[in-house]
Amino acid sequence: MIPLSYYLVLSGILFACGVLGFLIKRNIITIFMSIELMLNGVNLSFVAFAAHWHALSGQVFVFFVMVVAAAEAAVGLAIIIAVYRTRETLNVDQVNLLKL
Amino acid sequence: MLTLALFLFFGAVCVAGAVNLLVQSHPINSALSLIVVMASLAAEYLLLGAEFVAAVQVIVYAGAIMVLFLITIMLLNAGKEERTKGSRVATLLGVPGVVIGGVLVAWTLIHRSDMGNVAIGALPGDPKAIARLLFHEFLLPFEVTSVLILIAIMGAVVLASRPEAIARPHPGVPATQEERKLVAVGKGRS
Amino acid sequence: MSITTFIIISIIKSAAVIGILLTAVAYSVWLERKVSAHIQNRWGPTRVGPFGLLQPLADGVKFIFKEDLTQPHVYKPLYIAAPIIAVVFAITSISVIPFGNWVNVGRIQVGSSPDFGSWGTYLQITDVNIGLLIVLGITSMGVYGVALAGWSSNSKYALLGGLRASAQMISYEVSLGLSLVGVLIMAGSLSLRDIVNAQGGVFWHFIPRWNIFHGQTLAFFIYLISAYAETNRTPFDLPEAESELVAGYHTEYSAMKFAMFFMAEYANMVTVACIATLLFLGGWHGPLIFTSPILQAIMPVVWFCLKVFFFMFLYVWVRWTLPRFRYDQLMAFGWKVLLPLALANIVYTALVVAWRA
Numbered sequence: 228m229i230p231l232s233y234y235l236v237l238s239g240i241l242f243a244c245g246v247l248g249f250l251i252k253r254n255i256i257t258i259f260m261s262i263e264l265m266l267n268g269v270n271l272s273f274v275a276f277a278a279h280w281h282a283l284s285g286q287v288f289v290f291f292v293m294v295v296a297a298a299e300a301a302v303g304l305a306i307i308i309a310v311y312r313t314r315e316t317l318n319v320d321q322v323n324l325l326k327l
Numbered sequence: 328m329l330t331l332a333l334f335l336f337f338g339a340v341c342v343a344g345a346v347n348l349l350v351q352s353h354p355i356n357s358a359l360s361l362i363v364v365m366a367s368l369a370a371e372y373l374l375l376g377a378e379f380v381a382a383v384q385v386i387v388y389a390g391a392i393m394v395l396f397l398i399t400i401m402l403l404n405a406g407k408e409e410r411t412k413g414s415r416v417a418t419l420l421g422v423p424g425v426v427i428g429g430v431l432v433a434w435t436l437i438h439r440s441d442m443g444n445v446a447i448g449a450l451p452g453d454p455k456a457i458a459r460l461l462f463h464e465f466l467l468p469f470e471v472t473s474v475l476i477l478i479a480i481m482g483a484v485v486l487a488s489r490p491e492a493i494a495r496p497h498p499g500v501p502a503t504q505e506e507r508k509l510v511a512v513g514k515g516r517s
Numbered sequence: 518m519s520i521t522t523f524i525i526i527s528i529i530k531s532a533a534v535i536g537i538l539l540t541a542v543a544y545s546v547w548l549e550r551k552v553s554a555h556i557q558n559r560w561g562p563t564r565v566g567p568f569g570l571l572q573p574l575a576d577g578v579k580f581i582f583k584e585d586l587t588q589p590h591v592y593k594p595l596y597i598a599a600p601i602i603a604v605v606f607a608i609t610s611i612s613v614i615p616f617g618n619w620v621n622v623g624r625i626q627v628g629s630s631p632d633f634g635s636w637g638t639y640l641q642i643t644d645v646n647i648g649l650l651i652v653l654g655i656t657s658m659g660v661y662g663v664a665l666a667g668w669s670s671n672s673k674y675a676l677l678g679g680l681r682a683s684a685q686m687i688s689y690e691v692s693l694g695l696s697l698v699g700v701l702i703m704a705g706s707l708s709l710r711d712i713v714n715a716q717g718g719v720f721w722h723f724i725p726r727w728n729i730f731h732g733q734t735l736a737f738f739i740y741l742i743s744a745y746a747e748t749n750r751t752p753f754d755l756p757e758a759e760s761e762l763v764a765g766y767h768t769e770y771s772a773m774k775f776a777m778f779f780m781a782e783y784a785n786m787v788t789v790a791c792i793a794t795l796l797f798l799g800g801w802h803g804p805l806i807f808t809s810p811i812l813q814a815i816m817p818v819v820w821f822c823l824k825v826f827f828f829m830f831l832y833v834w835v836r837w838t839l840p841r842f843r844y845d846q847l848m849a850f851g852w853k854v855l856l857p858l859a860l861a862n863i864v865y866t867a868l869v870v871a872w873r874a
Binding site: 233 | 328342379380442443468480490
């Protein structure tokens, strides 16, 4: 029997690492991966609470979060490729002008 | 006892992968650490009895989304990232801030006494039960997500395609006015 | 059954199954060389042992003794990890595949040792109730071996071959999974043992109720084509074709690492053949013509092996008969033809099952 708070603490640690990655990193793809890490931390929270309250809706919501994350990853990577074609860089600090 | 040992082991692998994502400078190492995080999260879901969610996590997240990330990193040949002034400031301010916030949240969560324990396999997450929910109570969000995926596919195809592929969809057919004039004079390129 | 008995039985089963799988992988190389030789009107390996049966042994010794060149420009950790990833994920999916029914072993007593009682076991390492999803998940993870091999080799042929191969594999995974949903609707469960048990019996007095005869013929062919593309075999083997990309993603590998990629490819083929047998050809069902109990216990496994062997033979036969696809034809075929067909199959199967209920 594992206390529920252990799962929530693990989820919080993953979310905090995701936020840190979003703030620290300068490569756009790594920032994107930190967003995915945040989403995964939240998924763990959902599943832990679903097991705690015996409500299967938590797991169904995880399903939806995964679908939305997949759609967002596809569109986001397409945008990254389009930005790379024009700006020739993946560093977010150098993409700071509206028009080249 | 065995459950606690398994939870701690996979939890340690998760946190190690997440920290490794932050520490590595080459994006491909970060991507591989994220894959490790997702696989160990799938093991954690199995400990909570959510077997369908664990299988979908491996198939969709670790098996498709991360492959997409990997292919993009390889195509764009992303190199090691450089430490700029902004990233130094962010590290100096961000790491203590987030760590203090995280410790506060964890302390609050652990010291609440009314949360119970979660047994292994407490809630059977077999596909039949989840499918029943998905097609009865959550039917509208389910159909809306399918439209969302369709929009995402169309958006990704349009955003990532080369501009001249849209301007000249069929090879050999002149697309713009100037090209038609060039073809008529006999100097057009195919 | 106590925990120690369970652990001992599981270890014995795992060791036996993995040993048989690795031998099957080695001898599928022999099968390919012999069948391709006879298709091309020549003999194939005949010198090493009778009918060249010891050729895999000779090949293994050759690979071990070959010089293992490691180029200086490769990215070392991934270069060494990629073949390991490929082989591990190719062999893991054999753990949920059932080979036969429940087998009862009589009382275990050797001379004057204590009586261990009698026990029985399913002929499967473990029966998980989401067995089919596990096989699909492991297939999805197998893409990483190819992608990382291409990237870590730090050479343009390898990178392009690896990218093409991984894009091809993730495209055909979709129609692979969707073609299996029709079988799922008919069987009502994701457990591989339940799916095979739903195919017992006959209809019209002599046609066995295998899924290929019982309504899933289109799904069978979609599965077969997607599986050929998924395991990178002709006619979809552009990523490793010699005339196109030198050798694709395993250009820079030599000796034992190359042998591991080779093994991974054939182990994937064996896995795909096993899944096709279980889902479409009725698994271990077949006429039980003997009466003695020992032979009745072994016959299902024999039928299973015969059906898997038929699939391996089909793989080799198609390889040496058809020309290969161009890459854009390949991707167009996967997305524009197989995916709509698989979806149509799902809708049709669901309609028929709902109408019958």
